[in-house]
Amino acid sequence: MRIETLVPTVARVEEIRQETPDIRSLRLVFEDEDFKSDFAFKPGQFCLISVLGVGEAVFCIASPPQWEDFIEVSVKEVGKVTSAIHDLEIGAKVGFRGPYGNWFPFEENFGRSIVFVGGGIGLAPLRPLIWQTLSKRDRFRDVYLIYGARSVADLVYKDDLKEWSSRDDIRFTKTVDPGGEDETWDGEVGLVPQILEKVSPPSDSVLITCGPPIMIKFVLLSANKLGFRPGDVITTLEMKMKCGVGTCGRCNIGNKYVCRHGPVFTLEEMEKLPNEF
Amino acid sequence: MKTIEDILRLIEDWQGKGYTVVAPVRSEGLVSFEVLRAPSQIDFDHVLTVNTLKDVTLPRCETLFKYDVEKASIEPSWEASQPIVVFGSRPCDAAAVTILDSILMGEVTDSRYARRRENMIVVTLACSQADEACFCTSMGYGPHDPTGSDIIGLPSKGGYVFRVVSQKGKDFASKVGLELDEGRADPEPELKRRITTDGIKAWLDENFESPKWEKVSENCVSCGACYYLCPTCHCFDIADEAGASRGVRMRIWDCCSFAGFTKMAAHQPRVGKHRRYRQRIMHKFKYTVDNIGKTACVGDGRCIRYCPYGVDITEVLEALRE
Structure with missing residues (x-):
């Protein structure tokens, strides 16, 4: 895998649903047609969403691959970036990187x-x-x-x-x-x-x-x-992540990077990891 | 054999051919890798620079892209790539480059790092002296070790004999007309500091939990100096430097000693400096070995030389294994 490291593509917020008092789901559509047509992922993979000027945070892709024209993410308001995402309105533009990580067996x-x-x-x-x-x-x-x-x-x-x-x-x-x-x-x-x-x-x-x-x-x-x-x-699993590709060094549990070797792990694999989660 | 004068003429020639030369320069008592203005700036007498080749391959701070919130535009930022000759790196500096290559151009390629590496030629000057902190031989390298160099100059009777190490070095030598030298190198300097690494990995495999972690990290003040000066530490942060509507996203060096490194909005998996210090040691001497087959330590000793509280990684390793 060769990556144009760490540079997101632009996505438009097409729909917002208030799931619970502190969780919102966003439906995102990619602006770049080439990116959109090449985009493929598997359930379990995650992405990084940027609010430009605030920062970037990790979310799992919460919609299935067969919903082809958009992806959804669900965001709980807990910190700086997630609060900024909650302030977005329909039509807002965000940065998107991904998909990253492994996936669930199917x-x-x-x-x-x-x-x-x-x-x-x-x-x-x-x-x-x-x-x-x-x-x-x-x-x-x-x-x-x-x-x-x-x-x-x-x-x-x-x-x-x-x-x-x-x-x-x-x-x-x-x-x-x-x-x-x-x-x-x-x-x-x-x-x-x-x-x-x-x-x-x-x-x-x-x-x-x-x-x-x-x-x-x-x-x-x-x-x-x-x-x-x-x-x-x-x-x-979830740990603090920045790069999403296993190079920035912070999401590891033992010798496994949650962003690259995970986020999906079996209990058998987890039993071999140190208790750092 | 080439004399210092011969070498200075060579470098002037490389600069004339369009190469940017990065070399050790003395300024206010410290010797650092810098972009050379004139060959006469090169310092030949030091043991090791303060900074490392990370400053060439993975800068402290770099702009990833510029953005404009109103226009929702994201414009990747990249400086024009130009060929760089690193001249006067030490064997430990060059060995460290191979470790970062395995990490950043392995399973995943960091395109920015890779583009800088493609344009970089490493011309090492092997060591004629070692200081108290040097321990490269303990880590499997040595004062004349060619690992990671494209060309290596070995000390010889007050000058240097130049040998080609890699294909890249061979191509460079023929391109600039660098003549290689016959002749014998001086004997390698003796290192006073020597530890045996036998059993360290095995101990780390078994001792994620151990009271020793608190003990060995007692004097650490989590300042991060060892990280910044380490030739293989490569962890980074990503942050926006924002104006009202326009700004840039930066990649900046970051350090596992800092509490904020792993702190999430609702969870902190590494509470306490001993857990963060454990991460540093585990990362260098176990996780990197597990993942790429070699340690992330070349024995350059910068962390020993510059730690403000005298934390000595060789003492730590020996104390852990004891």
Whole structure:
């Protein structure tokens, strides 16, 4: 891979959706026609979005590859760049670099059952893979999704959740943390790892999870308890990144650069890394 | 054998042929690699420059692109590429270039680094002296080691004998009409500082968690001097220098000693200077070995010479392994 190092292309904000009180999704369209037609990525890969004059930050690509004319990113307001992104309006221009990093296995899992486990904005990296899986649904056995957030208001992609609830080819269990439910809530109440154990999907499935670090930690423990093989448990990690290609030196966990060797790791791979996450 | 006078005439000739020459120049008591105005500026008497060839290949601060917020334009910035001869690098400087090449022109190519490297010829002057801090032989190199040089001048009876090392050096020599020398080189200088690296990698493989990390980093003040002076440290930051509507995005050297290096809005994976110091040692003596098959240390000793609190990397390595 040869890169014109670190120079973004321009993308236009075409749509903005307020997902939760502090999360917005942006639909981006590339301005450069050549870049647009050459652009290809796989679920699990990430990008860097620039607000010119403020800086650059890392986001997973939250839309599936088959939605060809645009990509989506979901942004939680936590710092300088994410606040600036929240201030953008439709028509605004941002810088885009990517796709970077590795991706979730897909064809490798044909013929198997898949269990998606997401928490909060951690559904964002799973979302493209869920849609991709549903687009080739006949290639998989059972598909499970367990998704939870702190409260009903904190659930992202409400339209997607509604569609997945109504489909009979995905076993969708939604949950909110105790106290996060409201009077209309018809899902589970409980922490995601507990609900995973309650649903108890077959342990010969592939389990793919993302969420807050503390949730990932307990999901991995639950997966272990349920008998999943460490090589079949997959997550995606986040560290501070600047370059996205493994040269700026800050996102490593042990000898692996999260931006280049990851962000997708199996539990088996993670067990070999030092505890620096 | 070429005398100093012969060498100065050669360099004048290279400059006349359009080459930019970067060489060690003494100024206010310090010798640094600088773009040479006149050959007479070259210092032949020092042991090692303060700065490294990073200043040529990976500048402290460079503009990646200019932008205009109103027009939403992004204009990549690149200086005209011109052939550069680095003259008078030491064998450790040249060896360090090969390490950065493996990292920045390996699996991923950093196009800016690569373009500078393509245009750069390394003409080393091997060492006739070593100081207290030099430990290149401990790291598998040596005062006359040709690794990374295109041409090497070996000290010989007050002058130098020049030998070609690489194809690039051969092409350059024939292009500028540089005659190579027969003749014997002086013996290599002895280094006083010597450690054995046996067992260090094995210790690091097993000891990510160890009380020794706090101990060996006790005197470190996280100033980053070792990073800035290290010929192989290459971590960088990216930042916008913004005006109201126009600005530039810069790449700037950055250092794993600084807390802000890994701090995210909601998470800091490396709390405490011992964890950051561990990253420095692990990166040089384990992670780089795992990833490219060699350590990211050439034993130039700059970090030992210039640490304001006397942190000595050879003592640290020995203390870790003990």
